[in-house]
Amino acid sequence: MHKAPTMLRGAVLAALLMANIAQAAAQGGSGAVQAWLTTGDRSKLMARSPDLHFSRAKPADSVIDIDPATRFQEIQGFGASITDASAFLIQQRMNPAQRESLLRELFGRNPGLGMSFTRLTIGASDFSQSHYSFNDMPRGESDPALARFSIDPHRATVLPTIQRALAINPQLKVMASPWSAPGWMKSSDSLVKGALKPEAYDAFARYLGRYLSAMQSEGVPIFALTLQNEPHFEPDDYPGMRVDPASRAAFIGGHLGPLLAREHPGTTLFDWDHNWDEPDSPTTVLKDPVAARYVSGVAWHCYAGNVAVQAQVHAQFPGKDTWFTECSGGAWATDWAKNLMFFTRTLSIDTTRGWARGVLLWNLALDENSGPHLGGCKDCRGVVTIDSRTGEVTRNVEYYALAHTSRFVLPGARRIQSSEAAGELSNVAFRNPDGSLALVVANGAQAARTFSVRLKGQSFRYTLPGMSVATFAWDGKP
Known part of the structure; x- marks a missing residue:
């Protein structure tokens, strides 16, 4: 070992x-x-x-x-997600010189890795220090007018991190995914577990639209959304939401798609954002003639199934793009050489041979305790590890696997x-x-x-x- x-x-x-x-x-x-x-x-x-x-x-x-x-x-690029945990460590556990050096190293080019694709969470994930949405209400209350909407939870850490990354690399494309709608929009009246209620479809679409407008006003254009991270998974201890394919098609076709076309034509929509093992779920949405008009591609994760399904779904729907949007390494896999092979062969080579236009790993940075997190994965690994006491950086196997593509494959490559x-x-x-x-x-x-x-x-x-x-x-x- x-x-x-x-x-x-x-x-x-x-x-x-x-x-x-x-x-x-x-x-x-x-x-x-x-x-x-x-x-x-x-x-x-x-x-x-x-x-x-x-x-x-x-x-x-x-x-x-x-x-x-x-x-x-055409390739957009390679990168990792700027989670709440990653942004917190970068902004509040590094001094200004350390912070600038790391962001230039990750997002800059010549020298630098030139990461040109990243993902934000719309509200909390398991890699947050609290569970929140941008429109929380006391249990039993609702806010259909979204009067309480605010992206303030991102102002101290996420916004300055993504703003600086965009300043370093203006070619960086940012996508975003919610882990849950606000609890009052769900069957559980909670961020944890539950399904999106049909009567909340309009409010949730407007909620996502408000997020896009708020981020744009902060100089952070969001080029793509998914309507739900891992929509077939309801975790026990962090935000999640079940949205089956029929519900996604109805929500996209009747609410979110028209809103994006009308108010945010620069933002596209990816379906699925989940594992390779259930290709019938995104294909069901793409077979819906109304929803399909608004879906530009399918996003995939690595945690179950085989990467080969990307090419199979592409063959069924050649007019739709393919994106790979999440995979994490962790302490469960201790062999450095085998990890290097997985992250390079499967995630850089096989996903792009399988039509992926962009490849994202999960946390850009975590600390020496695989956090901070609240629920969820207890032993995940970031692309880099930031020591929460000193701000020192350790570059992990994921860093080197990404470097072999992100450094040399430029946005717009084919x-x-x-x-x-x-x-x-x-x-x-x-x-x-x-x-x-x-x-x-x-x-x-x-x-x-x-x-x-x-x-x-x-x-x-x-x-x-x-x-x-x-x-x-x-x-x-x-």
């Missing part, structure tokens, strides 16, 4: 990573292929390897053929054709708007694998250690 890197080691590694990235532009050179490596034994963490060059030498037995002319979905090599090699390739190419390759075998990457009759050869990941980036020319 590997021990987690110390905070000091993490800081040194991050400094080296930033220095390597800063060197890249100067050292790249026309025709050079940059190679960046993370190994399962952690001896290399986003380390710059010697540049490679295309040639007409005989390729290896395993070949990845790249065809930039065959293009698939996934392009890349053949799948034999054995345990997985890959995905992208063409950026400037014509540059990025290829991510993961070797899930224990032993090293040698392969060639071939483009227009020329190739370069590389040996990738076992349980390791490499990203190759070049100007697009062989």
Whole structure:
């Protein structure tokens, strides 16, 4: 079992990573292929390897053929959710210099990871220090006029965090999801458990519209909503709400969809926002002719089922986008190399080969006690860990898995054709708007694998250690 890197080691590694990235532009050179490596034994963490060059030498037995002319979905990017817990730690457990350094490292580019996709919670999740909505009322009372609506719970932590992230990276796209409607709109009259009452559909649609307006007024445009996080799950100890497919279709088609079209035409709607194991739920909504007009895509989580359903649903509804919007690592999975393989092979490679336009992990940051949280997951892990006593940052395996894509795949990139090599090699390739190419390759075998990457009759050869990941980036020319 590997021990987690110390905070000091993490800081040194991050400094080296930033220095390597800063060197890249100067050292790249026309025709050079940059190679960046993370190994399962952690001896290399986003380390710059010697540049490679295309040639007409005989390729290896395993070949990845790249065809930039065959293009698939447009990519928005990669990132993680700015939960209440993440924002609290960033704003109230880091000093100003630490805070600015981390936000630039995560959302900035050259140097930086360039995260360009994030998710906010509309009210509380389990990673909040209290259970709240933006329109709470005493039990037994209601507020259909939304006179008590306010986003004040986000002013101290979430708003300054997302505002600064947008200032650092104006290409950052923000989606948002509620974990529950206000309790008075639900069968339980509580944020915990219960279903959305049909007589509250209009009020809940206006509630979401008020949220969009309030965030826009704070300089935070929300490009996409889901109407409910994990609508088939009613947790016992934190906000949740059951909304079955027929209810979602009725709510979208009769209330939320028309409101968005009328008042917030810049915000789109994703259905589902739940696991791969129930594809019939989003397809039921997409088969509703009224609701389908307002749904632009399907959002997926990783906690049950198989990623292959993304492509299957896309084949049924090719006009609808695919997004991957949540997955968390945690103390239940202790093998660093296996985690690296899962987060890279399944979440970066398989989801985008399965038509995902964006990929989100769950908490951007948690503390040394997997929190703060109130109910829910007790052993989740953030992309980074922030020490609540010192503000020091530890970069977790999720950080490096994200870096292999977010650093090199720019907003507006298109996934392009890349053949799948034999054995345990997985890959995905992208063409950026400037014509540059990025290829991510993961070797899930224990032993090293040698392969060639071939483009227009020329190739370069590389040996990738076992349980390791490499990203190759070049100007697009062989």
